[in-house]
Amino acid sequence: MASPALELDRVSINFGGVRALDQFSLALQEGEIRGLIGPNGSGKSTAFNVITGLNNPDSGDVRMEGRSILGLRADEVAARGIARTFQNLRLFGAMTVAENVMLGTHLSRDAPGLVPTLITAPRFRRHEAEMRERSEDALKSLSIVEYADELAGSLPYGVQKRVDLARSIVARPKVLLLDEPAAGLTEHESRQLMDLVRRLHEELRFTLLLVEHDMHFVSSLCPRITVIDFGKFLAEGAPSEIRANDNVVTAYLGTGKLEGAARDADARGSGAATPPVVAVRDLEVRYGAVPALHGVTIEAQEGAITAIVGANGAGKTTLLGAIAGVAPPWRGGIFHRGEPIARRSCEERVAAGIVLCPEGRRLFPEMTVEENLRLGGYKVKDRAAMAQALERVFDLFPHIADRRGQRAGTLSGGEQQMVAIGRALMAKPSVLLLDEPSLGLAPNLVELIFETILEISRSGASILLVEQNASMALEIASRGYVLETGRVALSGSAAELKARADFVEAYLG
Amino acid sequence: MSGFTVFLQQLANGLVLGFLYGLIAIGLSMVYGLLRMINFAHGDVLMVGVFIALPVSWMGAPFPIVLLSGIAAATAVGGLIQWTVFRPLIRSRDVTLLVASLGVSLLLQNVVLMLTSPQPKRPSPEAFLDAPFQIGGVFLRNVDLMIVALAIAFVIGTHWFLQHTRPGLAIRALSQDLGAARMMGIRVPRMIFICFLVGSALAGVAGVFIGYKYGHLNPYSGFLPGVKAFVAAVIGGIGSFPGAVVGGIILGLLEVFLVGYLPDALAQFRDAYVFLVLILVLLIRPSGLFGRAEYVKA
């Protein structure tokens, strides 16, 4: 049998104590289309970065057609015939579309050196014309040739995505890595993109590895799918097999066992008559040209847990960021107890009791646990009140009380998450925004974190909870919203949502 | 003098110079840690501080008053340029901040030049500071002791401020993760302003002492020490508080020892060595002694 076109062989890599890839293996045969899926933070992007030479693994090997490409610089990897696109568009905005795509031909073999370039030798002219032609061909095959001389940064998002694709295929790579190609596209655009990718593959016969959260996209494009979770290989097979695999469903939705939680949530769910503590109306948020939320409307009830769930890139983090005041809204309103706060600064919202516990924890790594907590209570000026708040956090997390003098960066993932939640609690929030509190944690810790969230809720705070672990989130929440590509796809009481059949589909296509 | 005494003498001179660099480097390092900005105007803030302290000294004011006036002037100028020029640019590209700081530097130098003259100046002699003494064959003046003692006091004071006060805590948080600091409700622009004030005050201290120790002040006297102090901050690890102080001392010692032990013909290249050291550090350990690296993998 021929060597695989691309092979990851038991690759492991650590980032500051977190095992991003753990003995992960993957082999692609020549011409294959493979989907790589996994929950947020499971190691997909790291796998891409290891292949393209941006990260050096601690152990394991990466081979292309049997030859190791480990330790090569990214440009040397590209020279071997591996091209990639980026999840967050990385076009050169100040260059024209044609120039962007021509950059993709940088490694073409007969490129003129400096001297022919400087004297504008016939060879230089011929090569430039040829590259221009090749680029236009690539643009034509993606039906965007009319934008060739526009600045790439000024184009609509969907077109920029295609430019990125054109740049990656113009040099006819042997292996193409696509990182979330459908992210941020409308359903119509993403269907078109799917056809394009399929056609390009038939034409150019590259080996394709695709990371994508849109399961529908992956399922219809890839005959085989590999699932990664916690940096480890989880499953591999045809899309139908993957969908039926219990481990995969659990990895995506989590398990839903938390004693007494449902009863709790129901008891608090009756408060629908009171005005919402936080309301978001028709909210639109953009990052540059990239739309993240389009017209999202949600309400959170006083004293309740409101779950916001959805696949990677659905806009959950952006929604919380907008409520906390770190992601400026493009249009739409945000209200706190009926008062508009969309124009308030972040620190004013913290002072009003709206506190964000951000995704990825964002602790101050060089500072001690206690200093991190004190920073959470930055707005608390009274010493006694501060001491009291510290006491409360240490009561809630006795485990970190012993480590109050330790630098936060040296804690384990679970401990860091406790500090992050504790830090948010220090501000005595009336509205606590929790972004992926269970991300990357082992199952027993996940349970502990969820129990703590319930306890915080019982003490009276209103909670907006963004979670990958949807089952568990809905278990403790009274109401839930499912976001899909920046829109509210489903909403209802938590119990209702869980019972709906299309809920799982929103995740797994 | 025996070889060992010469060595001790150089050591003492190097330490004094090193503490001065350290005082200047703290402000540069803090600002870089916060904004990724090389503040080329920092040395000129120092110079303005001395040039306001000078007439105070000529009027016969005692040393503490001269020192306080220098600190006050440097702090005021540092705060003023932050508020008028740098604050509106906080969100721009870092090259914009860099160019703006070059502009401020040039402006301060030449406004002072226009208002005074290019002739070198020095503060009126202070009998107490100039009084010489000798320990173990090493000749020093009181001003040297004063520099080391006060520099240590100010370093400890600043360290205490950063470690044990609310704004200090906020500034440290800011330099690690500006976005997360904002989520804590920290008023970021105000903290950056405080940072400039503290850094400028320390530069003011260094400035007044440079005046008393070396004299010979002109409107350009601040720029080069400012840039050298940045080199010191890079040696120590940019963004690190202990790094700035230790880097300053290392640079001061290196400069004095190189000049002292190289043959005369080579000793004249004093300023050049500082930058050769910088290039060497960037080549061998770009993150400095206490810093984290910022690499392009290439």
Place this chain on the structure above:
Amino acid sequence: MTAPGTNKATIPIALAALAAGLWLAQSELNAFYLQVLGLLGVNIILTVSLNLAAGFGGMFSLGHPAFAAIGGYTAAILTYPAAMKAFRVPGWPDWLLQTTAPFLPALILGGIAASIAAVLVGWPVLRLRGHYLAVATLGLTVIVQVSIVNLVDFTRGALGLSGIPNHANLWWIYGFAVITIYVVHRLVHSRFGRALRAVRDDTTAAQMSGVNVARTRLVAFTISAFFAGVAGGLLGHLLRILTPGQFSFNAVFLGVAMMILGGMGSITGSVIGAAIMTILPQFIIPFERGGSFLGVELPALHGLTQIVTALILIIVMLIRPEGIAGAKELTMRGMTARARRPSDRMRPKASRGEVEAK
């Protein structure tokens, strides 16, 4: 290929107009105006070459005065009359003291000497993120400055190297200005230039397209230094004297001002920036000496030129940090088109320290 917005006839016509203008200037203008015009040409070369490194390559150099000094002194020592060399700069070996090189090879060798310095500084520093390059190249300016002052036997030190032959007339200067502009334009609009601009904007994405980041940067930096060196050579043979003061910090500030005023990443902008910053001081310098102006008695205002330069630096950064031309080239067609097109600067500025886009 030509830049968008020019047609085939534009360039010959512009060159002919330049030639006619130079011919007229050479025959009609007095020595003072000729010198200002010559300085303008030198500054155009300096600014365009600085822009190649900083504007197109993202390598913010404060060492271009040092490159100019290296190129200037190298060329001057080569063309210096052999008869005077032995007692003005006796430190050089005999064979050099006995030769008087022709102008062109001297200029080229000056440029090469500057390039070598660029490689020595650039190689360790260009790998690093952040603006270490700015400090390291400022250091080069200091090193060169200190060396010129102290290596008296080789440079005549602070006295300055006077009596350099006046080879550099307007034809030489503007000839090289045209070559510099052509070379930078050609480089920027080629495979190499695309790679260079890509590295400036997004190092990682550029690498993924196969660009060797370190080499691309170093090559651009070296070429940039070459032209700065040539500019130094022309300056020496225009003014007939070189002193360390010509390459001091003020030269650093002036170079940055010329570039950012015109616009980083715009060749035409650099020409405009150089023109403004060369001509403007001619009106300011009289005030520096003091005296009576329009019946008002003014004291000598030392440093006024620098204050104006400083204010330009600050105000441009506050009001229009992209400079006059931005990163675009000013063309006749572009000017008329811009008037018609609505502004595309509506999007909110991306800010540092915000949460990352998901």
